[in-house]
Amino acid sequence: MPETSPSVQDYLKAIYHLARREGRATTTRLAAVLGVTPASVTGMLKRLMAExxxxxxYHPRRGATVTPAGERVALETIRRHRLLELFLVRVLGYRWDEVHEEAERLEHVVSEQMTNRIAQLLGEPAFDPHGHPIPDRKLALPAVQGFPLAQAEVGARLQVVSVSDGDAAVLRRLAEVGLQPGAVVRVAGRTAGDHLLSLAIRGRAQPVVIGPAVAAAVFVAPAPEMTEPA
Ligand SMILES: [Zn+2]
Structure with missing residues (x-):
């Protein structure tokens, strides 16, 4: 296995996520996600292919996918990132909107031994604070589930599966209204030309209205049938 730099790890992680979510990682999408020019993406992809x-x-027209060796690096990086986020929340008392940036830095420097010690301390957890699955020691990662809340039908009864972790302001809003993994919601209505969603959130007396940026950050699945406590 080649030694990989932080920037190689970031590329492989981005290619892995894009290919999983969108079917493939094009130069344009990679440039947007990584905040670099398409020309530097092309240069790096050629380098990664020559390792x-x-x-x-990498095919110029079809985009890039990771090889088994590239996937291994991506999954190891994702495992460190998600375990670090949970460690920061559970052990160091960070809020869930404060951990992503820290984990983006630390994911490149924490050793495999420390990663496994963190996992052990936390009881080999399966999910990070945002509801994303943590690859286990063998790097097995369950399939992504859920669809964006923005696409939900009026009247649907749903459970929050995960939330995007990149935007701290969105995460603070989600915590404020109680839209965290596990929350059960019903889509009460859509207003303002479908742009605003009105939600009845279990455990809250008043419905909550959220905008498109917040709705796009929440991933949901049909709520399981609940037996109400006696
Ligand atoms: Zn994160």
Whole structure:
């Protein structure tokens, strides 16, 4: 396995996530996600393809996917990131909107031994604070589930599965209204040309109205049937 730099790890993580979510990682999408120019993306993809063993497969028109060696680096990085986020929340008392930036830095420097010690301390957890699955020691990662709340039908009864962790302001708003993984919601209505969602959130007396940026950050699945406590 080649030694990889932080920037190689970031590329492989981004390619892995994009390919999983959108079917493929194009140069344009990678440039947008990583905040670099398409030309530097192309340069890096060629470099990653020339590694021994190759870390990506890249076709100029079809985009990039990770090879098994590249996937391993991506999953190890994702495992460190998500475990670190949970460690920061549970052990150091961070709020869930404060941990992503810290984890983006620390994910490149924490050793495998420390990663496994953190996992052990936290009881080999399966999910990070935002509801994203944590790859286990063998790097097995359950399939992504849920669809964006923004696409939900009026009247649907749903459970929050996960939330995007990149935007701290959105995360603070989600915590404020109680839209955290596990929360059960009903879509009460849509207003202002479908742009605002009115939600009845279990455990809250008043319905909550959220805008498109917040709705796009929440991923939901049909709520399981509940037996009400006696
Ligand atoms: Zn994160």
């Amino acid at each position: 021994q063993p190759p870390l990506v497969v």
